[in-house]
């Protein structure tokens with residue numbers, strides 16, 4: 001992980017390390033992801049109902065790994081096979097793309113809560129780092145083509 005995050009915004013990188021250490025792909029802060037879903041679900045019944053049959057332990061692990069894919073996209077511009085598959089799964093769910101903004105707000109508020117050294121700039125750095133991946137996911141809901149799949 002160290003190699004792939006080097007060179008990107010320093011504030012984001014240090015906050016990311018404070019929260020998840022070196023290797024979010026294989027382990028992470030479970031309390032962070034529980035809190036994230038509490039925040040995301042508290043937004044609306046619309047969101048809660050989409051997850052009513054979901055195994056949340058599996059979901060938290062999947063989200064932790066996908067966060068790594070979003071950060072990799074920001075740092076390298078590479079869409080991993082996993083990120084592409086996740087985007088496709090979400091396209092098939094046919095929800096309003098505006099819900100990605102709710103998702104991002106929940107994630108950022110969770111960072112602010114769990115990173116004791118998070119200040120306003122750190123929070124903005126996180127938003128900046130996750131926005132390319134979130135935009136990539138959104139595009140799948142807004143076009144008929146598969147974004148970044150080549151010519």
Ligand code: HEM
Pocket residue numbers: 047050051053054055059062063066067070086089090093095099100101103133134137
């Ligand atoms: C960039 C933002 C998001 C990321 C990275 C993300 C990540 C994921 C991942 C990794 C999975 C598991 C996929 C699998 O293993 O098959 C998943 C499932 C799911 N996501 Fe998202 N998600 C995002 C935004 C959203 C939003 C905005 C919604 C809308 C409410 C949403 C609703 C769902 C639902 C309903 C599932 C399926 C749960 C199930 O299988 O029961 N996601 N998401």
